[in-house]
Amino acid sequence: MTTGLxxxxxxxxxxxxxxxxxxxxxxxxxxxxxxxxxxxxxFSGSVYIVNIRGGTAFGxxxxxxxxxxxxxxxxxxxxxxxxxxxxxxxxxxxxxxxGAIIISAGFGETGEEGRKLEDVLNKIAKKWxxxxxxxxxxxxxxxxxxxxxxxxxxxxxxxxxxGDIAFLSQSGALGAAFLDFCSKENVGLSVFISxxxxxxIDESDLIEYLGQETHTKVITMYVEGVKDGRKFYSxxxxxxxxxxxxxxxxxxxxxxxxxxRSHTGSxxxxxxxxxxxxxxxGIVLVDQLMDLFACAKGFSKLPLPxxxxxxxxxxxxxxxxxxxxxxxxxxxxxKDISVEAQEKLREFLPASASVLNPIxxxxxxxxxRYKKTIEIAINEKPGALIVIALLQSPAINHNEFIKDMxxxxxxxDTPLITILPGGRKAREVAMALERNNVPTYDDPETAVRVLKxxxxxxxxxxHQKTSE
Amino acid sequence: MTTGLxxxxxxxxxxxxxxxxxxxxxxxxxxxxxxxxxxxxxFSGSVYIVNIRGGTAFGxxxxxxxxxxxxxxxxxxxxxxxxxxxxxxxxxxxxxxxGAIIISAGFGETGEEGRKLEDVLNKIAKKWxxxxxxxxxxxxxxxxxxxxxxxxxxxxxxxxxxGDIAFLSQSGALGAAFLDFCSKENVGLSVFISxxxxxxIDESDLIEYLGQETHTKVITMYVEGVKDGRKFYSxxxxxxxxxxxxxxxxxxxxxxxxxxRSHTGSxxxxxxxxxxxxxxxGIVLVDQLMDLFACAKGFSKLPLPxxxxxxxxxxxxxxxxxxxxxxxxxxxxxKDISVEAQEKLREFLPASASVLNPIxxxxxxxxxRYKKTIEIAINEKPGALIVIALLQSPAINHNEFIKDMxxxxxxxDTPLITILPGGRKAREVAMALERNNVPTYDDPETAVRVLKxxxxxxxxxxHQKTSE
Numbered sequence: 001m002t003t004g005l006x007x008x009x010x011x012x013x014x015x016x017x018x019x020x021x022x023x024x025x026x027x028x029x030x031x032x033x034x035x036x037x038x039x040x041x042x043f044s045g046s047v048y049i050v051n052i053r054g055g056t057a058f059g060x061x062x063x064x065x066x067x068x069x070x071x072x073x074x075x076x077x078x079x080x081x082x083x084x085x086x087x088x089x090x091x092x093x094x095x096x097x098x099g100a101i102i103i104s105a106g107f108g109e110t111g112e113e114g115r116k117l118e119d120v121l122n123k124i125a126k127k128w129x130x131x132x133x134x135x136x137x138x139x140x141x142x143x144x145x146x147x148x149x150x151x152x153x154x155x156x157x158x159x160x161x162x163g164d165i166a167f168l169s170q171s172g173a174l175g176a177a178f179l180d181f182c183s184k185e186n187v188g189l190s191v192f193i194s195x196x197x198x199x200x201i202d203e204s205d206l207i208e209y210l211g212q213e214t215h216t217k218v219i220t221m222y223v224e225g226v227k228d229g230r231k232f233y234s235x236x237x238x239x240x241x242x243x244x245x246x247x248x249x250x251x252x253x254x255x256x257x258x259x260x261r262s263h264t265g266s267x268x269x270x271x272x273x274x275x276x277x278x279x280x281x282g283i284v285l286v287d288q289l290m291d292l293f294a295c296a297k298g299f300s301k302l303p304l305p306x307x308x309x310x311x312x313x314x315x316x317x318x319x320x321x322x323x324x325x326x327x328x329x330x331x332x333x334x335k336d337i338s339v340e341a342q343e344k345l346r347e348f349l350p351a352s353a354s355v356l357n358p359i360x361x362x363x364x365x366x367x368x369r370y371k372k373t374i375e376i377a378i379n380e381k382p383g384a385l386i387v388i389a390l391l392q393s394p395a396i397n398h399n400e401f402i403k404d405m406x407x408x409x410x411x412x413d414t415p416l417i418t419i420l421p422g423g424r425k426a427r428e429v430a431m432a433l434e435r436n437n438v439p440t441y442d443d444p445e446t447a448v449r450v451l452k453x454x455x456x457x458x459x460x461x462x463h464q465k466t467s468e
Numbered sequence: 469m470t471t472g473l474x475x476x477x478x479x480x481x482x483x484x485x486x487x488x489x490x491x492x493x494x495x496x497x498x499x500x501x502x503x504x505x506x507x508x509x510x511f512s513g514s515v516y517i518v519n520i521r522g523g524t525a526f527g528x529x530x531x532x533x534x535x536x537x538x539x540x541x542x543x544x545x546x547x548x549x550x551x552x553x554x555x556x557x558x559x560x561x562x563x564x565x566x567g568a569i570i571i572s573a574g575f576g577e578t579g580e581e582g583r584k585l586e587d588v589l590n591k592i593a594k595k596w597x598x599x600x601x602x603x604x605x606x607x608x609x610x611x612x613x614x615x616x617x618x619x620x621x622x623x624x625x626x627x628x629x630x631g632d633i634a635f636l637s638q639s640g641a642l643g644a645a646f647l648d649f650c651s652k653e654n655v656g657l658s659v660f661i662s663x664x665x666x667x668x669i670d671e672s673d674l675i676e677y678l679g680q681e682t683h684t685k686v687i688t689m690y691v692e693g694v695k696d697g698r699k700f701y702s703x704x705x706x707x708x709x710x711x712x713x714x715x716x717x718x719x720x721x722x723x724x725x726x727x728x729r730s731h732t733g734s735x736x737x738x739x740x741x742x743x744x745x746x747x748x749x750g751i752v753l754v755d756q757l758m759d760l761f762a763c764a765k766g767f768s769k770l771p772l773p774x775x776x777x778x779x780x781x782x783x784x785x786x787x788x789x790x791x792x793x794x795x796x797x798x799x800x801x802x803k804d805i806s807v808e809a810q811e812k813l814r815e816f817l818p819a820s821a822s823v824l825n826p827i828x829x830x831x832x833x834x835x836x837r838y839k840k841t842i843e844i845a846i847n848e849k850p851g852a853l854i855v856i857a858l859l860q861s862p863a864i865n866h867n868e869f870i871k872d873m874x875x876x877x878x879x880x881d882t883p884l885i886t887i888l889p890g891g892r893k894a895r896e897v898a899m900a901l902e903r904n905n906v907p908t909y910d911d912p913e914t915a916v917r918v919l920k921x922x923x924x925x926x927x928x929x930x931h932q933k934t935s936e
Contacts, residue, residue, distance in 0.1 A: 157860040171786025173858040180891030250789040253796035259789040318639025321718040321727040328721035390641040392625040423648030425624045
């Protein structure tokens with residue numbers, strides 16, 4: 001069995017087995033996605049339609065079997081009833097496909113019978129020397145070649161632009177919602193993978209693949225249980241040395257574990273063992289679902305903190321206090337501002353400003369006051385800078401603030417996070433900043449959790465490198 | 469000293485002292501807000517401009533002193549330099565104003581000198597028998613009469629529509645950001661109050677006032693420290709019996725407390741004493757800043773839970789697991805589904821659906837399957853219902869879902885919360901549901917925390933009523 005998953009992600013040609021023009025079918029959504037017919041982008045390779053009914057669809061011939069296609073096929077995307085899948089997969093083997101994605105449900109997730117059917121599929125794949133993703137999955141959305149098997153209707157399922165974040169999801173539905181959310185928030189993905197039952201290609205294989213995939217900088221993952229714990233931890237540890245793996249683990253309570261069993265049927269496993277192993281492997285385990293997204297943004301846009309002392313610069317005392325509380329609760333230190341820096345700050349800050357940390361440059365601060373203050377703060381060599389701006393203030397020029405923060409961000413190797421509480425206008429500024437790799441959050445607590453995880457990963461990485 | 473604050477919130481006439489037409493000034497923003505000149509709504513009463521410079525502004529006469537106004541003035545809004553405020557306030561007394569809002573900064577927040585100046589102001593107000601809000605505040609945004617002293621420019625400060633949530637903020641800047649956020653999220657407010665240094669009218673007075681203010685259903689508050697702990701707790705307890713008070717307390721760590729001292733100069737006080745008293749007073753103390761907003765929405769739209777057992781209905785197993793984990797961590801129980809109800813569910817749900825709690829009606833669930841399932845779930849008499857819908861699924865008709873949930877919400881007295889993870893389309897559905905009083909959240913964890921606070925407040929209230 002080959003371990004190369006490239007043909008699954010970068011096929012030159014795809015056959016959609018179960019493809020159709022019939023409205024409302026998965027087969028239609030798959031074909032129309034790949035052809036770029038309904039708002040999406042056209043897949044960069046060839047697409048063939050296979051359906052037992054034959055005829056034509058979208059003005060193209062419909063082959064009754066993959067074996068009837070007079071061209072090479074790299075990847076088969078299979079969306080036919082479960083019972084038919086073994087036959088179809090055998091034909092795929094005969095056609096010498098290099099991989100398959102089995103969308104069809106009705107396998108291991110339904111019980112013992114279904115698991116046996118997966119064994120049959122595995123034997124076929126082994127015999128013909130290819131691997132497959134799924135079954136019971138949404139498949140792949142690869143922004144690099146527009147390969148898109150996420151079959152939800154385009155009027156209710158948005159898909160993000162290209163980026164450097166990979167997202168792996170054991171749950172297809174939650175994964176699709178995450179895709180949709182990333183699109184709304186303008187956060188780009190390299191690839192999204194819904195791997196379903198992981199009967200053949202499992203989460204460890206995917207982590208290993210993404211570890212060497214050059215477009216992916218950060219790997220994020222929703223997981224309920226892993227197939228092979230030992231394999232997972234050892235591969236994850238290797239990959240964590242190269243790029244961060246951020247995981248939300250569902251089934252962390254006994255009630256949640258029971259719900260996992262009735263959902264994917266996977267065993268959540270011994271949680272304490274899992275948590276310990278995860279920590280050793282350098283995996284960032286987030287505690288709240290939305291932190292997957294918040295961290296993906298922060299990790300992909302920022303350098304790693306070199307120490308765990310933070311400086312806060314704010315134009316609002318209250319927001320400074322809330323952020324200080326959040327840092328203290330997460331065990332992150334506030335850096336003491338040196339006497340020299342305090343003196344420099346006093347030179348241009350109003351008398352009632354605070355030159356201690358949090359540095360409060362007051363509500364009447366123009367953008368230039370932020371810039372001067374941050375330049376002094378950077379010289380203090382903090383592990384990270386948190387810049388809070390209440391943009392409702394009349395004093396601050398938004399465009400100047402965006403320009404200054406973006407320039408600072410690209411000229412320093414200290415992570416710079418902005419917190420911009422507010423509404424419509426604050427969000428516009430946030431979007432502009434994020435396009436320039438300044439991660440921005442609505443609220444202090446989320447920003448601080450992201451920072452906590454950044455510090456944690458950075459520490460692990462330094463520890464690994466010094467203990468080599 | 470009169471305790472009636474009505475003239476501060478519902479004046480028939482307002483004099484803006486320091487009012488001006490000069491662009492970029494607070495005086496201009498105050499006048500233009502009240503006259504409804506720049507996007508806002510016109511204040512329902514009379515507005516007069518007072519400025520030592522005299523002349524005209526906005527085509528209106530500018531009086532050199534409030535004493536020159538030939539009409540009665542109920543409320544003075546004062547935005548002149550701190551040193552001048554005592555003189556101006558004395559004139560307000562002579563004019564027999566019924567209240568004042570002192571926007572000007574440069575008082576207690578700057579140190580001992582400033583505190584003495586506040587004593588002077590208090591003597592004047594006592595002598596003339598009126599009360600004042602501030603100093604060092606943004607003042608009031610009252611959606612009932614469009615009285616708006618929030619002077620941030622309208623191109624960067626949105627203000628929400630009328631609603632039944634009051635928001636009190638010790639921090640003006642954070643309060644303004646909250647206003648802006650509520651507007652973006654389409655959550656209506658009754659009144660917003662930035663009370664600044666609370667030199668005369670303090671947070672306890674405001675809580676008491678809002679307790680009897682008929683348009684306010686829920687009171688939310690950002691506070692760093694209270695002026696008079698005993699007064700606050702006894703008044704808050706009385707008000708909590710009538711309507712929920714939801715507070716975010718800043719300065720909960722020793723670092724945060726230090727930051728509070730350098731911000732408002734108020735003492736955060738003994739935290740353990742504060743937390744204990746707050747709990748006894750029935751106050752809902754939220755742990756994260758954004759939970760103020762999340763709770764405001766939930767508490768204003770929902771009846772209180774009658775017990776603490778919850779039923780989850782979901783079309784996505786993964787989201788069901790995440791929600792189960794969140795409930796378990798917050799100590800909220802999942803209700804056991806009765807055998808009878810399980811049988812009823814089995815009658816129409818697909819074989820692979822889960823009729824245990826979380827009830828998983830599967831990804832191919834149409835809206836009608838939600839409705840039938842929820843009707844059965846309600847008969848189980850849970851304390852609350854959590855309905856999760858992954859709206860990316862092609863199976864669910866969004867309009868039908870909105871209609872059904874809205875009808876259910878208005879016909880039952882069980883709190884119904886929806887969780888709609890996703891992007892643009894999910895948000896559209898959320899907005900429609902919230903217009904019909906179905907509170908909706910992006911993520912399971914936030915929804916579950918709101919539910920925890922609802923259960924906590926409901927328990928406190930029942931305990932008070934049974935122990936009467």
